[in-house]
Amino acid sequence: MKQSELTLEMSRYEKGSVSRINHFLKVYAFAKAIGEGEQFPSELQDILETAALVHDIGIKPSLEKYGSSAGEYQEKEGPEAARVMLENLGYPDELIKRVCFLVGHHHTYQDIDGQDYQALVEADFLVNIFEGNMDASGIREVRQRIFRTATGTRLLDTLYL
Template sequence: MNHKLSEVIQAAVDIDAGDPKRIQHFLKVQSFADYIASREKVPAEPAFLLEVAAILHDIGIHACEEKYHSTAGHYQELEGPPIARSILEEIGGFTDAQIERVLFLISHHHTYDPEQIDGIDYQILIEADFLVNLYEDGATEAAIANAREKVFKTNTGISLIEHMFLAKTH
């Protein structure tokens, strides 16, 4: 694993200390994002920034709970970027453009409008988060089918949602 990624993970673990559900959530989203990006042949730098964003995508949740008594997605999109910026600046070695891309992804990870999805990294982050949330939230078959139709665009993401949720076992 890339040393910077392990530092980002540790920073997120420190912030989410005592909250195993949130730590496991971001690690699962990171893992799916990495897998999808690999299968979709995303170039190294955007794939790396995608993983950073996947680790930090919900980093503002505790701030949202304190400030709004809610974990609603639009609050996460507001509160997460300043915390993520602080983490990335403290770790160092990120360019301004890299930080801005990660913050953009965090500030839009609950925005599913296809016209706003401006890159494969954004699409993959949404798909990875959906895969984890559908499972963790015990989504209905109808909700899963709706997500498959309206959200998933990558071949790998489509294959994953179909294999995980829509395949009939013997």
């Protein structure tokens, strides 16, 4: 699927928050690279790329509703916002269902089920490590505890270790 329309819609949705727009664009780029590097089938790649673009869509409603963008609130509020946006853009139901699952679990690191989930988590970490100024010991711990794909691990090592 072409992701340009979704990229524009997410940019409109996040209008005024350059940092959130930059964040989802960076996560998208890393997710795309991981999926392609791991040779995901096209359907799985589409799910991953779509999820990467909308993974933090729950921040805005979380801030409005709870005054916080904590991961638990993002996971609670994000799936419905993603579903509405993806339905309005004409995405297929099965893709929407999986993307909403990923949006609702992208801060949950145990019981990762699926290559798309793994790649999304790794892509998000690649960006969050930089944005959060994680120190070397934290990066090594995340590498050991979270990273499983060869491509994601190579990117982590190249960028940070």
